[in-house]
Amino acid sequence: KAGVTQTPRYLIKTRGQQVTLSCSPISGHRSVSWYQQTPGQGLQFLFEYFSETQRNKGNFPGRFSGRQFSNSRSEMNVSTLELGDSALYLCASSTRTVAEGTEAFFGQGTRLTVV
Amino acid sequence: EDKVVQSPLSLVVHEGDTVTLNCSYEVTNFRSLLWYKQEKKAPTFLFMLTSSGIEKKSGRLSSILDKKELFSILNITATQTGDSAVYLCAVPAPGSARQLTFGSGTQLTVLP
Helix, strand or coil, X not given: CCCCEEECCEEEECCCXXXXXXXXXXXXXXXXXEEEEECCCEEEEEEEEECCEEEEECCCCXXXXXXXXXXXXXEEEECCCCHHHCEXXXXXXXXXXXXXXXXXXXXXXXXXXXX | XXXXXXXXXXXXXXXXXXXXXXXXXXXXXXXXXXXXXXXXXXXEEEEEEECCXXXXXXXXXXXXXXXXXXXXXXXXXXXXXXXXXXXXEEEECCXXXXXXXXXCCEEEEEEC
């Protein structure tokens, strides 16, 4: 069973540019969540998509957006890049949720460097 | 706001040692607590502890949940160099079980 696939693995962009990251979840998983990981802030929740709808959003500016397609693949977009956006962006997929929660399976991440 | 605090921040041990990693939490409407191991990029799932499953064990790794005192521990016995990683604990948000709040992690280094 293939895992969560994120592309690209590495990206270098200039301040002011925009970037699009892609995530293909595990087959059968309909939920995709995005996280930003930095040395200073750790892993922080960006947003979650389920059945092509954004269900939850973390405390990030509107420059961060996303979408999910009918095949559950998701994209995340960051516009007007800032140096502080340099981070590892992780995508996680999960199955339906039971009352207690469900484990999320993470991709290898996209390392974004803004120069 | 949910809070997850892990300790210690870092730990250096020698192969064969036993380690205990700590995770305390403050959440409204507790559902579960998850442990992950992050070696390079992708955090890999270890355990999920819930009110109905407060102890988990897999090989040399085990974890318990104390709902009364609001903490969990992850034990690793007979450590190996391959156990070197960042260990993360996380709790789901009250509004969405798929939105995880993570602790800052414990960096474990196992020396040969």
